[in-house]
Amino acid sequence: MASIFFLSLFFFLNLQPHSSAAVEINRACNATRYPLQCHTFLIPKLLTNPTPLQIIQSTIRASTSNLVTARSMLHSVRDASRSNRTRTTNVKSCLQVLHYSRHRNTLSLAALRRGATKDARAWMSASLGYQYGCWNGLKYINHTALVAQTMTFLDSLVIISSNALSMMVSYDLFGNDTASWRPPITERDGFWEPSGTQGFGTGPKIPEKLEKSTANAVVCKSAGCYQTVQAAVRAAPDRAEERFVIYIKEGVYVERVRVPLKKRNLVFLGDGIGKTVITGSANVGQLGITTYNSATVGVAGDGFMAKDLTIQNTAGADAHQAVAFRSDSDLSVIENCEFIGNQDTLYAHSLRQFYKSCRIQGNVDFIFGNSASIFQDCEILVQPRQGRPEKGESNAVTAQGRTDPAQSTGFVFQNCTVNGTAEYMALYYSSPTTHINYLGRPWKEYSRTLFIHTFMESLITPQGWMPWTGDFALNTLYYGEFENSGPGSNLSQRVPWSNQIPSEHVFSYSVQSFIQGNDWDHVVVSH
Numbered sequence: 047m048a049s050i051f052f053l054s055l056f057f058f059l060n061l062q063p064h065s066s067a068a069v070e071i072n073r074a075c076n077a078t079r080y081p082l083q084c085h086t087f088l089i090p091k092l093l094t095n096p097t098p099l100q101i102i103q104s105t106i107r108a109s110t111s112n113l114v115t116a117r118s119m120l121h122s123v124r125d126a127s128r129s130n131r132t133r134t135t136n137v138k139s140c141l142q143v144l145h146y147s148r149h150r151n152t153l154s155l156a157a158l159r160r161g162a163t164k165d166a167r168a169w170m171s172a173s174l175g176y177q178y179g180c181w182n183g184l185k186y187i188n189h190t191a192l193v194a195q196t197m198t199f200l201d202s203l204v205i206i207s208s209n210a211l212s213m214m215v216s217y218d219l220f221g222n223d224t225a226s227w228r229p230p231i232t233e234r235d236g237f238w239e240p241s242g243t244q245g246f247g248t249g250p251k252i253p254e255k256l257e258k259s260t261a262n263a264v265v266c267k268s269a270g271c272y273q274t275v276q277a278a279v280r281a282a283p284d285r286a287e288e289r290f291v292i293y294i295k296e297g298v299y300v301e302r303v304r305v306p307l308k309k310r311n312l313v314f315l316g317d318g319i320g321k322t323v324i325t326g327s328a329n330v331g332q333l334g335i336t337t338y339n340s341a342t343v344g345v346a347g348d349g350f351m352a353k354d355l356t357i358q359n360t361a362g363a364d365a366h367q368a369v370a371f372r373s374d375s376d377l378s379v380i381e382n383c384e385f386i387g388n389q390d391t392l393y394a395h396s397l398r399q400f401y402k403s404c405r406i407q408g409n410v411d412f413i414f415g416n417s418a419s420i421f422q423d424c425e426i427l428v429q430p431r432q433g434r435p436e437k438g439e440s441n442a443v444t445a446q447g448r449t450d451p452a453q454s455t456g457f458v459f460q461n462c463t464v465n466g467t468a469e470y471m472a473l474y475y476s477s478p479t480t481h482i483n484y485l486g487r488p489w490k491e492y493s494r495t496l497f498i499h500t501f502m503e504s505l506i507t508p509q510g511w512m513p514w515t516g517d518f519a520l521n522t523l524y525y526g527e528f529e530n531s532g533p534g535s536n537l538s539q540r541v542p543w544s545n546q547i548p549s550e551h552v553f554s555y556s557v558q559s560f561i562q563g564n565d566w567d568h569v570v571v572s573h
């Protein structure tokens with residue numbers, strides 16, 4: 047027995063360095079952040095000569111099959127906590143995002159097959175984000191052995207997905223030449239994605255032909271049309287291959303709107319900012335409400351578009367997290383819309399989003415999430431927190447939440463204005479040293495936020511950026527500025543862990559390079 051074991055071990059060790067499969071796997075795993083786990087898992091799976099693509103695909107499939115296990119573990123947690131609302135709400139959100147994760151894995155595999163590597167990266171970035179998000183949510187209910195076990199399992203799932211994504215990044219950059227593959231690096235290591243463009247691009251526009259007069263559904267306050275936005279959303283076909291236009295007439299709609307994953311290519315057209323208003327007040331202070339599900343409008347279907355309306359959350363400044371708009375919509379275009387809240391107004395949760403000429407208002411971390419979003423020609427406004435304004439406060443405009451250096455996510459503000467509302471600016475000018483505002487702070491380790499050609503009013507403090515806690519993420523985040531103007535843009539006192547974007551790399555953040563956003567208006571999403 048002992049000698050057989052010895053023999054097979056000898057055989058195994060001896061074989062590895064000579065087999066081309068082993069060399070390929072070594073090189074591919076060298077491109078990951080967790081090479082040890084990468085090897086352990088791949089070596090028994092791939093015995094014949096795998097191509098680099100097969101190695102990546104095999105890793106994605108492992109992520110998918112572990113997602114199935116994770117979901118069944120979560121079902122057990124749910125069954126064991128039926129009477130506890132906090133736990134069931136939490137598990138429900140987890141199950142939902144793991145469902146999204148599985149969907150994105152499938153899309154990612156298909157994209158790799160047809161050579162659409164940028165799409166594959168975007169979708170795998172989201173998949174990883176959902177798995178992490180589920181794990182992170184469970185921290186708040188980690189009071190039973192079952193939850194702890196599920197978290198440990200999710201940990202290993204995150205590692206597999208991270209490895210798949212890292213390999214994809216190397217595949218995108220170096221192709222089949224696995225000898226050149228290397229672990230993901232960031233701007234902080236002096237790396238920028240190559241950009242084919244000169245200029246930032248004006249981005250996708252909502253097609254002119256989508257008109258209110260020919261809308262597929264109309265929402266209004268009088269008779270003869272849908273009474274709620276949600277009713278009109280329900281009327282849209284599932285998995286539509288063409289756009290479905292919902293015209294929301296002037297009026298205030300008090301409701302919580304959900305656009306599920308299967309309702310894609312939806313378009314909301316309003317009568318203007320402040321005229322068509324969708325409003326809610328859910329917030330984390332309420333039983334069964336998490337940041338994620340507090341959103342007044344939450345969108346998951348791809349290709350979502352909205353124009354000329356206001357979405358708000360009126361929970362108030364004392365209510366803590368209270369989201370107005372949350373989006374998980376890939377290739378989404380939001381034009382001339384207004385988002386009003388206090389803490390956590392706009393949750394740009396995942397995937398690729400384009401905001402044009404929007405007004406976004408809040409105070410604490412009010413633009414946050416882990417999407418790849420570009421905000422172009424937007425007005426970003428700090429508004430007062432209620433209570434005792436004379437005591438002053440510190441606000442961060444953004445809290446971008448990238449968790450992995452391979453994720454192609456980040457926030458880009460280009461040709462925007464950062465200011466306060468008239469009411470806030472009056473408070474600010476009465477006591478500029480007590481009202482402190484930062485451009486952002488790192489919610490997660492690889493937080494990435496860029497301000498380009500943006501006007502910054504004096505309310506932005508000279509340090510510019512705010513730590514989250516201690517030195518968390520300060521060596522890994524990337525906060526870049528480029529040719530901004532206005533009194534808040536003076537760089538002389540910026541924190542040492544922020545940067546100026548080198549001009550030869552600034553177009554890495556163009557609409558085309560960063561979110562592949564040049565032709566979305568012509569593309570009707572079919573995923």
Ligand SMILES: *[C@@H]1O[C@H](CO)[C@@H](O)[C@H](O)[C@H]1NC(C)=O
Pocket residue numbers: 069072073076225
């Ligand atoms: C993997 O990376 C290590 C360290 O960077 C290097 O020494 C080794 O040669 C690499 N292995 C392969 C197979 O490329």
Ligand SMILES: *[C@@H]1O[C@H](CO)[C@@H](O)[C@H](O)[C@H]1NC(C)=O
Pocket residue numbers: 130131132133186187188189
């Ligand atoms: C419900 O679950 C939460 C989170 O695990 C826990 O803190 C709380 O004590 C539970 N409540 C009851 C009544 O068991």
Ligand SMILES: *[C@@H]1O[C@H](CO)[C@@H](O)[C@H](O)[C@H]1NC(C)=O
Pocket residue numbers: 185188189194197
């Ligand atoms: C979950 O709780 C268990 C038991 O208290 C603990 O050992 C574990 O570290 C916790 N997991 C996380 C990720 O916090």
Ligand SMILES: *[C@@H]1O[C@H](CO)[C@@H](O)[C@H](O)[C@H]1NC(C)=O
Pocket residue numbers: 097217221222
């Ligand atoms: C890698 O090689 C395969 C053939 O084995 C080919 O189909 C694919 O296009 C190559 N990928 C790149 C990025 O060149």
Ligand SMILES: *[C@@H]1O[C@H](CO)[C@@H](O)[C@H](O)[C@H]1NC(C)=O
Pocket residue numbers: 423424461
């Ligand atoms: C910058 O944004 C403003 C609106 O805030 C717009 O009027 C102007 O045309 C934009 N400039 C460029 C160069 O796009």
Ligand SMILES: *[C@@H]1O[C@H](CO)[C@@H](O)[C@H](O)[C@H]1NC(C)=O
Pocket residue numbers: 463465466467468469471501503
């Ligand atoms: C900023 O807001 C103040 C108060 O509303 C206003 O007076 C000022 O013109 C604004 N600045 C810019 C650049 O829009």
Ligand SMILES: *[C@@H]1O[C@H](CO)[C@@H](O)[C@H](O)[C@H]1NC(C)=O
Pocket residue numbers: 536537538539
């Ligand atoms: C930036 O601020 C410093 C003082 O902190 C000042 O000396 C300098 O003139 C300012 N630069 C501009 C362009 O306003």
